[in-house]
Amino acid sequence: MKLPYLWLKDYVPLNVSIEKLAHRLTMAGLEVEKIEEVDGEAVLELEITPNRPDCLNMVGLAREVSAIFNKDLKFPKAGLTRWPSQKVDVKVEDPQGCPRYIATLIRNVNIAPAPEPMQRRLQSVGLRPINNLVDITNFCLMEQGQPLHAFDYDKLIGGKIIVRRAHQGEEITTLDGIRRVLDPSILVIADERRAVAVAGIIGGEGTQVTEKTKNILLESAYFDPILIRRAARRLGISTDSSYRFERGVDAEGVERVAIRATVLIKDLAEGKVEARRDVAVGKEKKAKKEISIRNAQVNALLGANVSVSQSRQVLQKLGFRVSTEDKDKLVAEPPSFRGDVRREVDLIEEIARVIGYDALPMDMPLVKGTTTVSSSRFHRRSRIRQALCSQGCYEVVTYALINSSVLEKCGLKGHRFVRVQNPLTQEQEILRPSMLPSLLNVVGLNVRRGEKNLRIFEIGKVYAPLGERETLGMIFSGQQKEDWRNPTRIDVDFYDLKGSVEAVLSMLGSDGLTWVSTDLPFFVVGQGAQIYRKDRPVGILGRISPDILKAWDIKQDKVIFAQVDLEDLLGEERHREYHPIPAYPSVVRDVSLAIKKDIPFQRLKDLAFQEGSHLLTEIRFLEQYEGEKISSDERGLVFSLVYQSSQRTLTDEEVNQVHEKICQSLVTRFGARIR
Amino acid sequence: MSWNFEEITLTAQNEIQSASDLKTLEDLRIKYLGRKGLLAEIYAGLSQLSVEEKPLVGKGANILRNTVTALIEQKYKDLEEKEKSQSSAKQIIDVTLPGVGVSMGHEHVLNQIVDEICEVFEALGFVIHEGPEVETEFNNFTALNIPIDHPSRDAFDTFYLETPDPERPGRYFLLRSHTSPGQIRVMEKFQPPLAVVIPGKVYRPDAVDASHSFMFHQIEGLLIDKDIQFSHLKGLLSAFCKRFFGEKIQMRFRPHFFPFTEPSAEVDISCYICDGKGCSVCGRKGWLEIMGCGMVHPKVFEAVKYPKGKYTGLAFGMGVERMAMLRYGIDDIRMFYENDVRFLRQL
Structure with a gap:
């Protein structure tokens, strides 16, 4: 909203610098975005919040200024007019959509340029002067905020105004030259045959005022804000008129400004007022809306020391009718243009902002503890993030909205996902059902920029139709940690990432994990796993298949991906208890065996524990061997079995007996050969 | 048998002196002092000696033993010293070569800022609470006094999901457009006094450019009790800004609408680039807008069914990206x- 200082002075006698004015307006909630100069005159550009449609005009702003600087407000004189008894034919079919409609028929207008001063006023707020008629309506709009519309009366078929909903498919060419298709959600102004304007938004080309216009019909009305807002959105237009109607114009301004404009037209375009019609629906007098304001409450909420007279003065200057109920209580009746003020707190805000927040006291609150709400989930997550970073991982943050086509690119076709109704672009059309596309995207970008050794992770949400779940996604790619003492460059593999994932899960106290070889469409066959915790799947880990990498244009051989569901884990209290440190020594026996490749180590472990009675306490994996010294369908495994008793020192014989039994079982059950 | 102790001592001394390493020295020790060594032999022969000879030989043997022991000990120290210095000469390392190990990773800067902001408020007695990103229209709008079809919704353009809300026919779930629905969730669950901060991701259908993103992060704060005042809002947020941006920062509270x-109110800080003189970063205003705040609207308390007039509260919200960009x-x-x-x- 533009506010020319010169125009403002028409209504408030003010003699402060433009900077001071700008500062005080800003500090009263009317933020000055910038100060411009138009024809050597200062013009303030204000940001008006949506609750203050009354400030979308000069008089409204002048009222604010009068309150801020405690000056009197000079209201523009409407002038007087005697209304003719002849009536314009107006029919309002949708009284809810249009509770007030004033039509004035003015004959024999002389269309000409508006007088210079008016033209300059309009130019100072960025409007282009057109002719006296259009300029008068614009001037009134800017002066008092009431949108007006002038029709060429002779082009109104049947000389008649009907306010109604548009018919389905009804068309109108609007003033901007665009042909628009309407529907019954849109309110129109029509003549006998057709829509001649989209109510409150924009006029129609067919009835616009031109140089040849002789007789005009002037419209001043109130339209339902919601109806106008929906229609404007539907048609994708916003005009000075719709902007004000959808925020709510001053109901009492409809008639006042109709008079003001009529008088101006009579004076400046020499028109003769011939007929008029004022259709007011629901004329029943609105109950007076009085709001009590207790001074104690003002100061309790603000933590300030505002006096009753100070409050009264502010409210009166802002146009409230204020009466004193007792020495601590005022009753204020908001003016018709302040629909935003409904409660005591609203009045308190008015007082606070006009006094200025900077003039109010400042104080530290006493924060009483909130024992019921717990931050532990947040802190657990933070610890995981820190732990992963200590391992050399980089945390990334990626968009949770993605393009659905990337799912196919990830081998996630057929995954169930949630779709967004109103994405701006295809890149935001669904909520991601997996971390994979987001992380592959980051890997691709970095590899292409020459950063090839990547360890990245993200803790974020993935979304299924049943809800969102907090998830850890990780990708390792490129070389293992560099060590100049061992210059052989080795790529990261499955076990590097498995180690990190296990570390994270152990931080959350999650023991009892099992890893089961699982083929998933995006993993290399035989190199993917599903992670189970207490028999429930909590994650996956594996090497991304070359097809997928190719689809993502990632020229990297090994890309290892893991995804772990943290939703439940982060919420669980970690259970820990103390076990006495063993008092007796352990006995360690190594086992080296050759075994068929398809038998997972886990099964050997399970069997060993089963056979090891209570003496076997731990199995430590040492080595895997595949190569020339062993047949091609076998691999060599070396591991230690740790025997220990909490009761006594174990004898060699005892240990030998159990160890023998375990080895024997491994041989008979799995066809293993002890090497 | 008689012993020439003088000569033996001399020989031992020569041999020990000329020992060039610890192994030779050990051999000499065995030769003289060992179980089957010379001194053992001398002592063993004592019993066959006469009463007159015995004390003389015995005394000589004792002296010899002490002398040899002392010589060997001394030599041992010398050799050890020598070997140490020799071996360390061989093992000089280049301390300037790079260390090997884990290079530290990095937490994402946005989460670092979130942590830092939350820490400030935790130190002031707040707890952290997080709500879901998929929200109901009620929590995101209605309960927060943002009516449907009201221009104030324009500021909160929102992504709607195709998932219908089973509890509200005709309405759909949405992606929260601010963290404020988190306030509603906390208030619906807990009675005051409440002091919470709510960090999280929010979504708005904004075209992406250098200053807009359709996903970003916010931190929301809420303090409710029986006597929370506007002055507390000023005090609390001033304390925060000074902690986060530094003691020298200037602040102002500007009336706004939420x-x-x-x-x-909106909180502005003096521009860190131009110190408030006006530059391109602050759009020549000298001030940078960093957060919105205010006293909780009574309608919000009504929506969460708090007893009427019993509580007052303050709330504030800030954009994490903006904080990081400024910092x-x-x-x-x-x-x-x-x-x-x-x-x-x-x-």
Whole structure:
């Protein structure tokens, strides 16, 4: 909203610098975005919040200024007019959509340029002067905020105004030259045959005022804000008129400004007022809306020391009718243009902002503890993030909205996902059902920029139709940690990432994990796993298949991906208890065996524990061997079995007996050969 | 048998002196002092000696033993010293070569800022609470006094999901457009006194450019009790800004409009680039807008069914990206989501 200082002075006698004015307006909630100069005159550009449609005009702003600087407000004189008894034919079919409609028929207008001063006023707020008629309506709009519309009366078929909903498919060419298709959600102004304007938004080309216009019909009305807002959105237009109607114009301004404009037209375009019609629906007098304001409450909420007279003065200057109920209580009746003020707190805000927040006291609150709400989930997550970073991982943050086509690119076709109704672009059309596309995207970008050794992770949400779940996604790619003492460059593999994932899960106290070889469409066959915790799947880990990498244009051989569901884990209290440190020594026996490749180590472990009675306490994996010294369908495994008793020192014989039994079982059950 | 102790001592002394390593010295020790060594032999022969000879030989043997022992000990120390210095000469390392081990990774700068902001408020007695990103229209709008079809909704353009809300026919779930629905969830669950901060991701259908993103982060704060005042809002947020931006920062509270607070304010800090003189970063205003705040609107308390007039509260909210951009001079919001490791590494 533009506010020319010169125009403002028409209504408030003010003699402060433009900077001071700008500062005080800003500090009263009317933020000055910038100060411009138009024809050597200062013009303030204000940001008006949506609750203050009354400030979308000069008089409204002048009222604010009068309150801020405690000056009197000079209201523009409407002038007087005697209304003719002849009536314009107006029919309002949708009284809810249009509770007030004033039509004035003015004959024999002389269309000409508006007088210079008016033209300059309009130019100072960025409007282009057109002719006296259009300029008068614009001037009134800017002066008092009431949108007006002038029709060429002779082009109104049947000389008649009907306010109604548009018919389905009804068309109108609007003033901007665009042909628009309407529907019954849109309110129109029509003549006998057709829509001649989209109510409150924009006029129609067919009835616009031109140089040849002789007789005009002037419209001043109130339209339902919601109806106008929906229609404007539907048609994708916003005009000075719709902007004000959808925020709510001053109901009492409809008639006042109709008079003001009529008088101006009579004076400046020499028109003769011939007929008029004022259709007011629901004329029943609105109950007076009085709001009590207790001074104690003002100061309790603000933590300030505002006096009753100070409050009264502010409210009166802002146009409230204020009466004193007792020495601590005022009753204020908001003016018709302040629909935003409904409660005591609203009045308190008015007082606070006009006094200025900077003039109010400042104080530290006493924060009483909130024992019921717990931050532990947040802190657990933070610890995981820190732990992963200590391992050399980089945390990334990626968009949770993605393009659905990337799912196919990830081998996630057929995954169930949630779709967004109103994405701006295809890149935001669904909520991601997996971390994979987001992380592959980051890997691709970095590899292409020459950063090839990547360890990245993200803790974020993935979304299924049943809800969102907090998830850890990780990708390792490129070389293992560099060590100049061992210059052989080795790529990261499955076990590097498995180690990190296990570390994270152990931080959350999650023991009892099992890893089961699982083929998933995006993993290399035989190199993917599903992670189970207490028999429930909590994650996956594996090497991304070359097809997928190719689809993502990632020229990297090994890309290892893991995804772990943290939703439940982060919420669980970690259970820990103390076990006495063993008092007796352990006995360690190594086992080296050759075994068929398809038998997972886990099964050997399970069997060993089963056979090891209570003496076997731990199995430590040492080595895997595949190569020339062993047949091609076998691999060599070396591991230690740790025997220990909490009761006594174990004898060699005892240990030998159990160890023998375990080895024997491994041989008979799995066809293993002890090497 | 008689012993020439003088000669033996001399020989031993020569042999020990000329021993060049610890192994030779050990052999000499065995030769003289060992179980079957010379001294053992001398002592063994004592019994066959006469009463007159015995004390003389015995005394000589004792002297010899002490002398040899002392010589060997001394030589041992010398050799050890020598070997040490020799071996360490062989093992000089280049201390300037790089260390090997884990190079530290980096937490994402946005989460670092979130942590830092939350820490400040935790130290002031607040607890952290997080709500879901998929929200109901009620929590995101209605309960916060943002009516449907009201222009105030324009500021909160929202992504709607195709998932219908089973509890509200005709309405759909949405992606929260601010963290404020988190306030509603906390209030619906807990009675005051409440002091919570709510960090999280929010979504708005904004076209992406250097200063807009359709996903970004906010931190919301809420303090409710029987006597919370506007002056507390000023005090609390001043304390925060000084902690986060430094003691020298200037602040101002400017009236603004939010449907869920009354009175409402925006907090500006003096521009860190131009010190408030006006520059391109602050749009020549000298001030940078950093958060919105206000006193909780009574309608919000009504929506969560708190007893009428019993409580007052303050609420505030800030954008994490903006804080990070101001703190580190980042001029393009897209940097945060691109995740170029050369960017992540710097902060």
